[in-house]
Amino acid sequence: MDITKYKFTREHEWICLESNNVGKVGLTYYAQSHLGDIVFLDLPEPGGKVEQFGKLGEVESVKAVSDVLSPASGVIMESNQAAIDEPGLVNKDPYGDGWLVKLKLDNLAELDALMNKSDYDEFMRQCEESSEQE
Amino acid sequence: MKVLKETPFNKWHHDLHARMGDFAGWELPMWYTSILEEHRTVRNAAGMFDVSDMGRVWVTGNKAGAFLSGVLTKNAEQLRVGSAQLSLTCLEDGGILDDLLIYRLDIDEYLIVWNAGNAEQKLNWLAHWLEPNMEVAIEDKTHDTTMLAIQGPDVCQMETLKELRRLPRFGVTKTRIQGLSAYVARTGYTGEDGFEIIADVPTGLSLWQLFIENGVMPCGLGARDILRLEAGMFLYGQDIDTSTNPFEAGLGWLVDLEHDDFVGKSALLEIRHNGISRKLVGFQMKGRGIARSGYPIISSGQEVGRVTSGGYSPTLNANIGLGYVPIDISSIGTNFEIVVRDRPVLAEVVGKRFYKKGG
Numbered sequence: 001m002d003i004t005k006y007k008f009t010r011e012h013e014w015i016c017l018e019s020n021n022v023g024k025v026g027l028t029y030y031a032q033s034h035l036g037d038i039v040f041l042d043l044p045e046p047g048g049k050v051e052q053f054g055k056l057g058e059v060e061s062v063k064a065v066s067d068v069l070s071p072a073s074g075v076i077m078e079s080n081q082a083a084i085d086e087p088g089l090v091n092k093d094p095y096g097d098g099w100l101v102k103l104k105l106d107n108l109a110e111l112d113a114l115m116n117k118s119d120y121d122e123f124m125r126q127c128e129e130s131s132e133q134e
Numbered sequence: 135m136k137v138l139k140e141t142p143f144n145k146w147h148h149d150l151h152a153r154m155g156d157f158a159g160w161e162l163p164m165w166y167t168s169i170l171e172e173h174r175t176v177r178n179a180a181g182m183f184d185v186s187d188m189g190r191v192w193v194t195g196n197k198a199g200a201f202l203s204g205v206l207t208k209n210a211e212q213l214r215v216g217s218a219q220l221s222l223t224c225l226e227d228g229g230i231l232d233d234l235l236i237y238r239l240d241i242d243e244y245l246i247v248w249n250a251g252n253a254e255q256k257l258n259w260l261a262h263w264l265e266p267n268m269e270v271a272i273e274d275k276t277h278d279t280t281m282l283a284i285q286g287p288d289v290c291q292m293e294t295l296k297e298l299r300r301l302p303r304f305g306v307t308k309t310r311i312q313g314l315s316a317y318v319a320r321t322g323y324t325g326e327d328g329f330e331i332i333a334d335v336p337t338g339l340s341l342w343q344l345f346i347e348n349g350v351m352p353c354g355l356g357a358r359d360i361l362r363l364e365a366g367m368f369l370y371g372q373d374i375d376t377s378t379n380p381f382e383a384g385l386g387w388l389v390d391l392e393h394d395d396f397v398g399k400s401a402l403l404e405i406r407h408n409g410i411s412r413k414l415v416g417f418q419m420k421g422r423g424i425a426r427s428g429y430p431i432i433s434s435g436q437e438v439g440r441v442t443s444g445g446y447s448p449t450l451n452a453n454i455g456l457g458y459v460p461i462d463i464s465s466i467g468t469n470f471e472i473v474v475r476d477r478p479v480l481a482e483v484v485g486k487r488f489y490k491k492g493g
Contacts, residue, residue, distance in 0.1 A: 036153070036164075036165060036168065036169055036356070037168050037169050037170040037171075039170075039424070039446040040422075040423075040424050040446065040453075042422070042423075058475070060424050060446075061169075062169040062170065062356055062360065062445065062446060063164065063169070063356055065424075065426070065475070088170075
């Protein structure tokens with residue numbers, strides 16, 4: 001797991017390419033820590049199509065339901081059964097065992113619209129500041 | 135900008151980096167570390183909740199009992215000194231204005247502990263029924279006192295509280311805990327053994343420190359909400375409110391229609407006579423999905439009710455909830471569906487006490 005290779009959305013999802021055009025998708029550490037204990041995942045079946053920034057699935061913490069948006073367009077290859085069975089994996093290891101789906105990407109160029117690690121760190125810092133000012 | 139009320143513990147909640155939220159106009163901790171961990175602590179060890187938002191109203195005078203019997207659904211005069219009981223206050227039409235605990239501290243001294251919501255309206259409503267010649271004083275001390283709930287199987291094992299083990303369930307006493315003077319009641323809202331402790335502000339702050347030193351873990355409202363739901367306890371404003379009556383909520387046992395006239399009695403007599411058309415039931419999800427407050431309940435394709443409380447139960451490792459449904463689909467074992475964001479998910483009626491201590 002080399003997090004510098006991950007790309008990030010403004011909605012706190014990540015994607016990491018595993019091969020030419022297949023990427024793993026998950027939630028960031030920031031996302032899971034703000035949701036709190038995750039107790040339910042609703043993820044699409046393999047074969048389902050998603051659009052970039054379209055709804056991929058839902059994640060529920062004890063208190064709230066959130067949509068998971070897809071970092072890229074493509075076809076679902078697999079959803080993480082271990083995380084469906086034990087949603088707490090997303091809290092414990094959001095960048096590793098707590099991944100959500102594997103996606104076959106339609107268009108690699110879409111990833112250029114995402115943030116790299118250092119951009120995301122800066123973005124996250126701004127998120128923290130604005131939430132403290134609330 | 136909405137300014138939230140703060141309890142005397144507010145700074146400490148922030149110091150502990152609690153995730154704070156708005157509960158009935160009060161800024162209170164939703165969780166400190168993890169809702170699931172705090173839930174587990176209360177079920178298996180000892181947890182502490184700041185419940186200083188709850189209204190604490192002293193009603194005193196030699197006619198205090200008679201006055202309270204006229205506004206509550208149970209006879210307050212029959213309550214023994216040193217005891218507490220659950221009770222309701224209803225509107226003239228029988229709708230539930232609040233559920234509360236009434237403590238008889240002395241012959242002429244009662245304490246009402248009710249929910250934080252609509253505090254001012256409820257006080258005005260109470261005063262409205264007071265007759266000038268009654269010589270009964272109503273005094274809201276919510277802002278002059280603190281209230282802590284310490285709950286869990288280890289609470290009574292604490293050396294500091296060993297004197298209090300003799301206090302019966304629903305008993306209340308004025309006592310000293312390591313020299314700190316407080317009212318202590320063997321009550322709670324979690325389904326576990328424990329105490330609720332009311333004290334003046336400096337004493338309350340000292341008690342918090344004392345319990346922390348004794349290994350009691352601060353817990354937030356997130357855990358409290360699951361604990362009470364598992365124990366089949368209702369949340370006012372969700373499961374019961376002025377549009378629900380005690381009989382359909384399954385709270386008929388809190389209504390004593392034998393005692394003298396009280397507000398709502400004639401309406402409640404009529405409701406009992408005519409029978410109810412819907413009932414608050416417990417349900418467990420059979421399909422995948424978490425029911426949450428407000429989700430529609432459907433039967434034979436028709437919406438028949440709404441979920442009032444729902445969530446994931448760590449104790450049962452199941453998704454559970456409460457909701458009002460027509461009488462004909464309210465018996466245990468009946469199936470209906472809950473619409474979880476456009477998707478109907480099967481649920482089955484089960485007993486409302488999802489969790490009962492010791493089995």
